[in-house]
Amino acid sequence: MRDDTLITAYDRRIASVPHTVVLQPTSFCNLDCTYCYLPDRERRSTMTPDVAEAVVLSVSEITDAGPDRRVDVIWHAGEPLALGRRRFADLLESFEVLRQAGRVHHYVQTNATLITDSWCEFLTRYGFRVGVSIDGPAALNVQRVDRAGRPTFSRTIRGIEHLRQAGIGFSGIAVVTADSITRPEPLLDFLARLGCHTAGLNIEEAEGVNTARQQPTLRQATEFWQRTIAWSRRNPGLIIRELARLGDYLALNRTGLGHEWGQRLIDPIPTIAANGDVTLLSPELSGITDPRYDDFRAGNIRDQTLTSILAQAHRLTYVQEFLSGLDRCEATCAFFDFCQGAQAGNRYFENGRLDTTETNYCRTSRQALITALSDTVREEHAA
Template identity: 30%
Template structure:
C-alpha cells in the first residue's frame, strides 16, 4: 500500500505492472460462474487499433515504470479474434517501446480454439499461455459449456495435448466449485497424466456477474483445507513435481515473517482497458460493474487523456481508494493472516460486504486462510531440516 493518507497521493508510488487488454468481450462458451455479464459476452466489439496505440503510448511513456511490463489479453475469449489481430498488435506495442522495457505478452484462454497456427504465434512472440480447465470432466462440463449447452472438457484436453506435443509451456487455472473439493485424487491424476506443471487453484466466489456459485460455508473451509493437504501429499508421493502458483510465496511468508501487498489494492498496478478504451484500475473484475454508491469504476477513456496519472485527480477514484485503504487497515488490525493476504480482494469485499471498507470474505476464508492452513498442515508432516 502507498504512503498516502486522505486526499494526497504520491504518484511515484504507483506504476503499471499488468495492463489487462480486452481485445473483445465476446466469448464462444458460457461459463456459469463467469464474472462478465452475458450482455458483454455476446458483444462482437473488437478493440480498435487507435485504442491500442493510445494505450501503448501512454503506458510505455510513463516515467514511473519498472524494468518490465505485462500485457494480458483477457476478459472475453481472446482467441475468437484472428491471429492477424495479434501480429499487428504486438508489432505496434514493440514499435512504441521507447525505453526498451522487457515486455511480456500473456493470453488467458478457455482452451477450446488452440491449434498449430496459434502455437506458432505463441512461439514467435514467447507468449505466456494460461488455460482454464476444471477437472474432472463431469465437474468441468457442468459449469463450462459451449453456447449450445455442451461440455467443453474434451476440446480443452485436445489443446493441452497439442501444446505438450509441441513442447510449448503453459499454465492451468482451475476454478474450484463445490463438487471439485470431493475429488483431489482425480484432479491430481489429471494434472499428472496430462503433464501439467504449473497450476493456479482458485476457489469460486461471489464476484461481478456471478452472484450464486461460491464456497462460503464452514464445511467448505474444512474441505478446502483438507483438499490442499491431500494435493500436496499426492505430489510428495509422485514423480511429477507440479508447481502450485501460490505455494512458494506463502511458504516464504510463513518462514520469514515477510508480508505481501496485493496489486489489486494498488492503483495503476493493474490497469484494465476494455475494447472501447475505457480505463479502470485495481482488480479487472470491477471494469464492467455498476454500484449504487460509485456508479461505475471507469476513470476515463484512453483516447481522451494525455497521462494515466490523471485518474488520481478523479473525485470518484479518490473516494474508492480511500475506502479500499480503510479496508486494508481494518484487515491489518484484526486478521492473523494479513501477512499472507495483504488485505483481501477489494472487488469481492464490495460484492459480499457491500463496501470496500470491510474485512473478511469467503475468498479470504478459502484462498487465504484455509489454503494457508492446509499448507501448514502439510509442512508439519515434513521432517525437520
C-alpha cells in the same frame, strides 16, 4: 479528506507504477461456463488499434521511467482468441518495438478450444506466455460448456495438444467449485499429467454475475488445501501457485526478512476494456455498472495516459474505500500478515462495498490455506 492525506494513504499500500496491465480485446466468449462472472460475454465488442496504440504510449512512458522496467501485458476477459488472428495482430503490432526490447511480455489466458497450428505459430511469433483454463479431467470440467450447453473438455485437450506439439509451455488455472472441492487428488494428478509448468487453483468466488451459486465453505477449503499440501509433497514436479506464494512468505520469515513481505505494494492492475475504459485494482470490476462508483471507471486510455490516471487514483471513491478496508483488516485480522487484505472485487461483490473486511474469498483462499498448513504441522508433530 485533504488531498495530501489521501496520497499518503494510497502510497502506503499501492504501487505508483504497475507491473501488470490487463487488456480485454473482446468481451465475447465462445463458452458459457456456469460460474462465469462476466456480464457482457455475449457481446462482440472489440478493441480497435487506436486503443492499443494508446496503451503502447502509456507502457512506453512507464518503461522509459527507469532502468530494467518491464510491463506484463495480460490479454484476458472473454476469450481473447475469439478476436481472430488478423484483428489480434492489428493490436499487437504497435507493441512490437517494446516487446523486442524486452520491455513488454505478452500473456494470454485462454480456454484453448480455438487453438490450432496456425494459432501456435501466431503465439510463438509474438512471444506469448500461455495460460489455459481447465478444471481437471472431464468429470471435473463439466461446468465449462459451450453456448449450446455441450461439454468442451475434448476441444480444450485438442488445443493443448497443439501447444505441446509446437513446444509452447503453458500454465493451468482450474476453478474449484463446491462440487469438485472434495476431489483435489484427481484434479492435481490430471494437471501434472497434462504437462503444465505451474497450476493455479481458484476456489470459486461470488463475483460479477456469478452470485447465486453455492460457494465452497471454510471447512471444505481447509481440507482441500491440506490434501493439496500432502499431494504436493509427494509430487514436487508441479508448482502450485498458491503453495508457492505461501512458501515465499515462510521463507522470508525463516530468514528474518518477514518485514519485506508486508512492504510489497499492491499492483494497481490497470484493466483496459475494449472501449478504452480503465478500471483499477481488480479486473473483475471492469464492465460493472454502479453509479456510486462511476461504474469503476478511472479514466479512458484514449484521453489520459496510465501515469496520469494513476496519479489521480487516490481521489476515486472505490479506491478510498478499499484503502479504508485494508486498514480495518490490518487492525482486526490475525491472517493479515500473510494475506495483506482481500481483493477489491471480492469485497464489492460479496459485501456491496470496498471498505469492508472479511469475505468468503479470504476464508477459502487465504485463511484456509494457513490453517491447513498449521493443521498439517501439528499432526506431524503429534505423530
